[in-house]
Amino acid sequence: MxxxxxxxxxxxxxxxxxxxxxxxxxxxxxxxxxxxxxxxxxxxxxxxxxxxxxxxxxxxxxxxxxxxxxxxxxxxxxxxxxxxxxxxxxxxxxxxxxxxxxxxxxxxxxxxxxxxxxxxxxxxxxxxxxxxxxxxxxxxxxxxxxxxxxxxxxxxxxxxxxxxxxxxxxxxxxxxxxxxxxxxxxxxxxxxxxxxxxxxxxxxxxxxxxxxxxxxxxxxxxxxxxxxxxxxxxxxxxxxxxxxxxxxxxxxxxxxxxxxxxxxxxxxxxxxxxxxxxxxxxxxxxxxxxxxxxxxxxxxxxxxxxxxxxxxxxxxxxxxxxxxxxxxxxxxxxxxxxxxxxxxxxAGADVAAPSASAWLPLLPNIDLSTIAYVDLGVRSAHFSAGNWLNADMDWRLLARAATENGTAATRYGEYRLSRAALGNTRAQATFALHVDICLAAGSAVAAPFAGRIGWKDQHLTLTDDSMTLHLDGLNPLVEDGAMLAAGDPLGSVFGEASSLGGLRLQLCSVAGLEPPLFAMPREAAAWSVLCPSPSSLLSPGADAPQPETTELLVRRRTHLAGAQKNYYAAPPQIERGWREHLFDVEGRAYLDMVNNVTILGHGHPRLAAAISAQWLRLNTNSRFHYAAIAEFSERLAALAPDGLDAVFLVNSGSEANDLAIRLAQAHSGARNMLCLLEAYHGWSAASEAVSTSIADNPLALTTRPDWVHAAVSPNTYRGAFRGPDTAASYLATVKPMLETIDAGGQGLAGFICESVYGNAGGIPLPEGYLKEIYAEVRARGGLCIADEVQVGYGRLGHYFWGFEQQGVVPDIITIAKGMGNGHPLGAVITRREIARSLEKEGPFFSSTGGSPVSCVAGMTVLDIMAEEKLQENARTVGDHLKARLAALIDRHPIAGAVHGMGLYLGLEFVRDRTTLEPATEETAAICDRLLELGIIMQPTGDHQNVLKIKPPLCLSIESADFFADMLEKVLQEGW
Structure with missing residues (x-):
């Protein structure tokens, strides 16, 4: 043609x-x-x-x-x-x-x-x-x-x-x-x-x-x-x-x-x-x-x-x-x-880097071996309590190091924490493609290689056939367009005599290109080809070490028992937290919407200071006599309903629930325990025995010991009976089980359940359910255990304890997670006569449960919760967020229901709102997409189709809106 x-x-x-x-x-x-x-x-x-x-x-x-x-x-x-x-x-x-x-x-x-x-x-x-x-x-x-x-x-x-x-x-x-x-x-x-x-x-x-x-x-x-x-x-x-x-x-x-x-x-x-x-x-x-x-x-x-x-x-x-x-x-x-x-x-092809072996010194009068390199990365000890958010923080740290040492420099290839913007859908440009040097004003600067000078807007360039050196902060001795030989003077560091000055240097292999000072993490490898390290002009090997995320994951999986899983198939390496935010080693900020352990938020300086001070004074076991254990147990008892005034201190929720079951069996003289399907209570022998969630243990329904009796899950959204007024119907399914226990003649030790169905996604129990079932259990001499490990301790906002929503008082309360804000701390609160029942089997002891450090951690958490009004914040922000999530139901068929209250919420995804077919795989993909957008989120429930929304209680309205906005974006655009 x-x-x-x-x-x-x-x-x-x-x-x-x-x-x-x-x-x-x-x-x-x-x-x-x-x-x-x-x-x-x-x-x-x-x-x-x-x-x-x-x-x-x-x-x-x-x-x-x-x-x-x-x-x-x-x-x-x-x-x-x-x-x-x-x-x-x-x-x-x-x-x-x-x-x-x-x-x-x-x-x-x-x-x-x-x-x-x-x-x-x-x-x-x-x-x-x-x-x-x-x-x-x-x-x-x-x-x-x-x-x-x-x-x-x-x-x-x-x-x-x-x-x-x-x-x-x-x-x-x-x-x-x-x-x-x-x-x-x-x-x-x-x-x-x-x-x-x-x-x-x-x-x-x-x-x-x-x-x-x-x-x-x-x-x-x-x-x-x-x-x-x-x-x-x-x-x-x-x-x-x-x-x-x-x-x-x-x-x-x-x-x-x-x-x-x-x-x-x-x-x-x-x-x-x-x-x-x-x-x-x-x-x-x-x-x-x-x-x-x-x-x-x-x-x-x-x-x-x-x-x-x-x-x-x-x-x-x-x-x-x-x-x-x-x-x-x-x-x-x-x-x-x-x-x-x-x-x-x-494509896996090799990309050759330009050679700089023949270059002469840039700073001929500086002993390069004396340069102090300042760590400005995510794990830097210079950063705490969000101070990296202050303007010019990096320069302040650099100037301080130069004052102490004479000359200080930043590191090429460092992922700067100060560049990690909060509430952003994309990773920010955190990878440093340049080096800043703080040194004596007037210090001489020379051309490391022969080339042509460019001078514009206080920015000097020296260019040869393969490389351009970019310099800022220079008092030049050369003119625009001049040709220089290697070693010729370029000028001196700008500034008054006896003061410090700053010199910024960057290399770029593309002539005429004004490269960025920072690159986004996914672009860092490519930009490093165009803008190689200037360490050859300073101290070889002075570049920031690169993250070893993949290698560390291999080491983890090699030596850590495989049952201890990661969030995500390719997890980011998280190395810092601040309030409701987490930061990976590349300076990516994530909104943490799943971490109910850190109830105060991450990196709280007051808690860190209190734990450090106590550790420097004393940390030992609870058999010694010291003030903190008396003060903390007294404060915990004061939080519980009247009559529940005996406190056991342990290290975790699993231990707390295990101990609660042991207390019920010791007090009642029976062994049989009643629990609910779809529940999780821990990993210890007894707490795992009453855990029936097939998401946590696929064999849960076929491996329960004969003393465990799991009742029908009172799931008011997808259970056998739906809606709030179903307590009688669900109780009717429990009575035959109780009659079987009665007929066996071995009695009933107790009943354990979460006061709000946390593991199933924050689903409220049917109105009046606990009142009725507690009565049945107590009529048989059993004790009622309220597992408040996830849902209690102010998280619901409208109530401090989850059982308050049902208008009941349990015999035993178990708590953990948030009460130590990440420090291993758990507790059991019960009546004194129940606690005495255990003494017949000998004294109880936990090596670090109730240690001075643990008690101080627990009291400091309570102080901060009160002073920062975190329960009130959970109510205000939680109600706002729940309304935002509920609005998604009108626009997106996959959104089936919003469960929970305060800052324990669950958004359930279904493929069909009539059949309630769970959207299990879609939920996992939605969580992956949210991670791309800067949000940590995970599924929960037996079908793994409910978003587990339980962030730190310091969550702000802005962060809640960011989460809701990003979730809307995912549901609109796909995953």
Whole structure:
């Protein structure tokens, strides 16, 4: 085809074939009728056909396309359907007389018609968010398709096509003439010129083969995996198949992914990694990939702009234009060199760093071995109580170190805690690509290598053929444009005599680029290629050590018993906390919405100081006589209802519940215990025996000892009886069990349950349930144990104890978790006569339960809770958050119900609100997506389909709104 013919074809509108015309074609040539609906297309006309014989796609294209081009498409479909390793593709449907292509005329215009099987599945363009797993799956699909086409050949592959990236430059020139906005036209043209300049020297080494050349979200369909993510597995519309650059095929796919990248070009990297694992590209092809993606972005925008001028009623093109502009803006947001480095690293290729071995000293009069390097990372001992949030904190610490030492510097490659912004959906730029030095003003600075000087706005650059040195804080002795030899003076550190000055230095291998001072963690490896460490100019080895998150996880799993699991399959390495926030080693801030252990919030300075002071004075076991144990036990007894005045101090909730069961058995003289299904009470022998949650122990329902009797779960949302007024119905299911125990003649020791169904997701018990069941238990001489480990201690906001909501008083209260704010501390509160029952079996002792440090920790927690009004905050913020979560139910079918109160809430996800089928896998995926957005969240309940919302009680309204907003975002966009 001549270039003139290609230009003519580029200006064609869609075929003028109406639904009525299409119905006639179907009936005449395929004996097919049905309901027709138009599918989007740029220059073809496509109709989906829903008939009694199945679903099909009627494809109508202009006669300007050569017959062999359509024959090549059909041949490719036949080829792929014969390959077991190929993706799903449509079947070609022949006409009544056996033809696969029909040539006909409609209103005087010639068209070519084909009928294909409709390939079922969901298109990726229908998804507002693509998880990394879906992105990787699309890259793998593209690789499998290209691999399957590697041995396919057909004369129709050699065609002139505007989408052929080998012709991107000339095609762009033609298309740009249709763009009337001169500024936009010039920007697009300049971008294409930059891309073509990078592609041209690589072009001779790029492999050619048959490629689909349009593996995009529009032309790919997939299935939803168990987590509700769309995994592409089928390819449709082979209209752009050509003999073209293999890497160009991947470039088209990556460009399409950028429409769902939210402006982040690194979004494509999982696709590159997955492609490379299946059908590896050479280093030259990998270097060509980003310029080809840029070229594709230019062609997309220019083509749509032109098509709109030709066919203004084409809604398909109009809807695509905004997305294509977003793709273009994304590719323009980063330097070519950065994405080349990122792609090479994602593909596992080596990226050579420039050598600096021959450079001379930058600071010729400074003894480099005396420089003090200041730790400004996440684990730095300089930081506490949120002081890193103060403005200029890093510089203050640097200046202090310089005052003490003479010269001090920051570290290249450090993830700075001061850069970790709270309440952000993205990781912040925390990775330092530069070094700041605090030293005596007037210190001499010399050129480490020969180069040309640049001087602008107090910023000096020294540039040679491979590197640019950027300097700030200099009093220069050189002029703009001057050529210097290595060792020549550059100037001196700015500042008054006898004072300290600051010098900022950074290296960059891209001439003319003003690099950022910090990089986002996922971009750090690529930016490190462009901006290598300047440690060769200072002290070799002075860079910050890099996190060993993966290696540490391997070590953990090697030596820590496997039953001790992580949150998340690939957990972030958390090394700091502050209030309701957690920080990983890369400086990413997360909102902690699940950590009910730290009831005050993380890193509380007053608690840390109290524990430290007591530890320095005394820490021993509770058999010694000291004030703290008397004071703390007195305060705990005062929190309990009248009559519950005997306190045991232990280390955990498991121990507290274990002891409570032992107390009940000792006091009653019986062994049988009544508990509830779906419950969790701990890991010790006795507390695990009454734990029936199959989420915590899949064998729970078949391995209970004979003295444990688990009653029907009074789950008012999905249980046998639903709603608040079901106490009598649930009690009726317990009575036969009690009668069986009575008939056995061995008595009933007691009943244990959470006062609010915490492990099931914060579900309230039916109104009056505890009052009735407590009465039945006590009538048989048993004791009633309220497990308040999760739900009590002010967390409910409206009540200090969960049992208050039911209007009952238990015989034994167990507490732990929040009472020590993370310090191992638990307690049992009961009546004195019950406590004395245990003395018949000997004295009770816990080595560290009730130690001086533990008691001081517990009292300090109570003091802070009162002074900071944390129970009131739990009520106010909890009510606000519950209302926000309840509003989600009206907008998102997956949101079934909100349980709980205060800051113990549960949002339950279901696939069907009638059957209440639990959305287990979706809940796990939602938690993963929330982690991406900066929120720590985990599922709970037997079906693991309830969000376990139990943050520190200092949670602010702003943080609660951030959580609700991000949850809304996930439910709207997908996971």
């Amino acid at each position: 001549t270039d003139e013919a290609l230009v003519d074809r580029m200006t064609l509108p869609r075929p003028d074939v109406t639904v009525a015309d299409a119905e006639e074609i179907l009936l005449a040539h395929y004996s097919l009728s049905g309901m027709l609906s138009e599918l989007g297309s740029q220059q073809d006309r496509n109709y989906r056909v829903d008939s009694d014989r199945g679903r099909y796609v009627l494809k109508i294209c202009h006669a300007a396309y050569e017959a062999r081009e359509l024959e090549a498409q059909n041949a490719a479909l036949h080829h792929l359907r014969s390959r077991q390793d190929a993706p799903r593709v449509p079947k070609v449907i022949a006409t009544n007389d056996g033809r696969e292509i029909v040539v006909l005329t409609v209103r005087g215009r010639g068209y070519q018609v084909r009928l294909l099987e409709y390939l079922e599945g969901q298109r990726l363009t229908e998804m507002r968010y693509l998880a990394p797993a879906s992105v990787a799956a699309l890259g793998a699909l593209c690789a499998r398709l290209a691999q399957a086409l590697a041995d396919f050949d057909h004369p129709g592959l050699d065609r002139s096509l505007q989408w052929d990236l080998r012709r991107a430059g000339p095609v762009a020139v033609q298309l740009l003439s249709a763009i009337t906005d001169s500024a936009a036209r010039d920007r697009i043209a300049k971008t294409m010129v930059m891309a073509v300049r990078r592609i041209q020297p690589l072009a001779p080494s790029l492999r050619l083969q048959a490629v689909h050349h349009d593996v995009t979200g529009d032309n790919v369909v997939g299935h939803r995996d168990a987590h509700g993510r769309v995994i592409p597995d089928g390819v449709i519309d082979f209209g752009d198949i050509i003999r073209g650059w293999l890497v160009g095929d991947l470039a088209v796919t990556c460009a399409s992914l950028l429409q769902q990248a939210n402006g982040d070009p690194f979004h494509i990297l999982p696709a590159v990694t997955a492609y490379q694992a299946i059908y590896p590209l050479s280093d030259v092809e990998l270097k060509a990939l980003w310029p080809l993606i840029v070229a594709r972005a230019v062609i997309l925008v220019a083509s749509s702009e032109q098509q709109m001028s030709i066919d203004p009623d084409n809604d398909y093109v109009r809807s695509n234009l905004d997305r294509e502009r977003a793709i273009f803006n994304t590719v323009m947001s980063v330097p070519f060199e950065l994405m080349e480095a990122a792609i090479l690293k994602a």
